[in-house]
Each structure stands twice: as C-alpha cells, then as structure tokens.
Amino acid sequence: MSDKDHDHHHHLRETESYYAARTKALESLFREKNLIGQDTVDRVINFFDTEMGPFNGAKVVAKAWTDPAFKARLLADCNAAIAELGIRDGIEGENLKAVESTASVHHIVTCTLCSCWPWPLLGLPPYWFKDPAFRARIVREPREVLKEFDVDLAPGTKIEIWDSSAQIRFFVIPARPEGTEGWSEEKLADLISTEAMQGLDLVTVN
Numbered sequence: 001m002s003d004k005d006h007d008h009h010h011h012l013r014e015t016e017s018y019y020a021a022r023t024k025a026l027e028s029l030f031r032e033k034n035l036i037g038q039d040t041v042d043r044v045i046n047f048f049d050t051e052m053g054p055f056n057g058a059k060v061v062a063k064a065w066t067d068p069a070f071k072a073r074l075l076a077d078c079n080a081a082i083a084e085l086g087i088r089d090g091i092e093g094e095n096l097k098a099v100e101s102t103a104s105v106h107h108i109v110t111c112t113l114c115s116c117w118p119w120p121l122l123g124l125p126p127y128w129f130k131d132p133a134f135r136a137r138i139v140r141e142p143r144e145v146l147k148e149f150d151v152d153l154a155p156g157t158k159i160e161i162w163d164s165s166a167q168i169r170f171f172v173i174p175a176r177p178e179g180t181e182g183w184s185e186e187k188l189a190d191l192i193s194t195e196a197m198q199g200l201d202l203v204t205v206n
Contacts, residue, residue, distance in 0.1 A: 053123035054194040056087050057171065060121060061197065062188040064098075065176045074098045078171065082121070093120035093169065097162075100173040101199065105158045108146075108199030109170040110138045116164040118171045122194055129198070149200045172199045179205050 060082055064071035074081040078096040079089045089096060096118055099107045111117070112135050117125035128134050138145045142159050146152070153159070162170040174196040180188060195201035 054121075054192075054197065055189070056082075056123075057118070057121035057194070057197045058189040058192040059085060059185070060087070060098075060171075061173055061192050062185040064100075064173050065180075065188055066185055071100070071173070074173070075100060087120060089120050093118055095168045096121065096171055097168050098171050098173055099160070099162060101175045103175060104156070105160060106153055106199060107160045107162060107170075107172045108138060108142055109162045109164055109172060110135055111164040112136075112139060113165065116166055116169055118164075118169040121171055122197060126194065146200070149195065151200065151202055172197050174199075174201075174203045177203050177205050 060074065063085060064074050070081060070084070073084075075098055078098045079093075081098075082089065082096070101107045111129070115125050115130040117129060119125075134145070139161055142161060143153065164170050174192065176188075177191070180191070191203050191205065193201050193203075196203050
C-alpha cells in the first residue's frame with residue numbers, strides 16, 4: 001500500500017470513528033431528555049438490518065445479471081421492477097433510476113447539492129457521500145477519486161456522472177465480473193458492495 005493509500009484509509013477510519021462517536025452522543029442525549037427509548041433505537045436498527053439496506057440493491061443487481069428481461073424492465077422503470085421482487089420504494093425512493101456500467105462506460109452517482117441517496121435499495125448513505133469535498137472532487141476529477149477507492153479504470157473507459165436529487169435518485173448496475181457464469185443469484189449478491197452500486201467500486205471475484 002502506498003503512503004497516499006495509507007493516509008486515505010487512515011482518514012477513513014478517523015472519519016468513521018468521529019461519526020460513530022457523534023451518533024452515540026446524540027443517542028445518549030435523546031435518551032436523557034426522554035425523547036427516545038431503547039425500543040425506538042432497536043426498531044430503527046432492526047428496520048435497516050432487515051428491510052432497507054444494500055442487501056436489497058445486491059438482490060436487484062444479481063437478478064439483472066441473470067435475467068435480461070428483468071434488466072430491461074429495471075432500466076426502463078426501476079420502481080416497477082424492484083416491486084416485482086417485493087422491495088418497496090417508499091420514502092427517499094419515490095423516483096429511482098438505474099444505469100448500467102459496462103466494459104466501455106463506467107457510471108458514478110453523486111449528489112452535488114446535499115446527499116440524496118436511494119435508501120430503499122442501499123439503506124443509509126455512507127459518510128463519504130455527504131462529504132462536500134467528495135461531492136466537489138468526484139465531478140472535477142473522477143479518475144483521481146476512483147483511484148483513492150482502489151478503482152483504476154482502463155484509459156479508454158468513458159465515465160458518466162449522475163447527479164441524484166430530491167426528484168430522482170440514481171442506482172448503478174455494476175458490470176458483472178467474468179468467471180461467474182452459472183452462479184446463483186444469492187452467490188452473486190454476496191459479491192456486490194454498496195460502493196459498486198454507486199460506481200465507487202468494481203465487482204470482482206476473489
């Protein structure tokens with residue numbers, strides 16, 4: 001790992017610890033003021049553990065990889081397609097749009113104004129998606145930012161940037177890795193990260 005990569009990952013750990021500490025402090029304050037109870041926190045955590053999270057997006061991508069007809073419907077009408085899989089769009093997911101990365105085109109999603117994110121498919125947005133520096137740099141120098149996420153695209157690969165908003169939230173169908181022919185949807189879903197579904201990672205087979 002280079003010094004730059006080491007510094008980047010060290011910064012990520014520090015930022016994660018910072019937000020974890022803030023979250024814990026807010027939770028303690030809300031309990032002290034009797035604004036929430038332990039059952040409230042548990043219900044919210046359970047909701048994001050079981051109903052709304054990146055496991056939904058991974059399920060959708062795996063289905064798209066194995067079913068061309070479903071992928072076509074997903075690209076044409078994302079909300080209707082995910083409903084076929086029993087996934088509710090709901091809050092923060094009223095207007096979803098899927099885009100497909102290929103060997104020649106790589107899609108990246110950001111939100112230049114705030115942090116609009118496809119919650120029903122990916123759960124809570126990660127801290128980096130909200131970072132003003134990330135939002136500015138990903139538009140100006142996407143290849144450099146991708147390298148900081150350990151993604152090095154071929155020089156000829158076209159990069160498309162999609163700007164999510166309150167009106168529409170974008171979701172990436174990453175390119176399917178070679179060597180996964182015949183895999184089950186469940187096995188494929190295990191390969192897919194949150195970052196890959198926003199264009200900040202490539203799906204690979206270890």
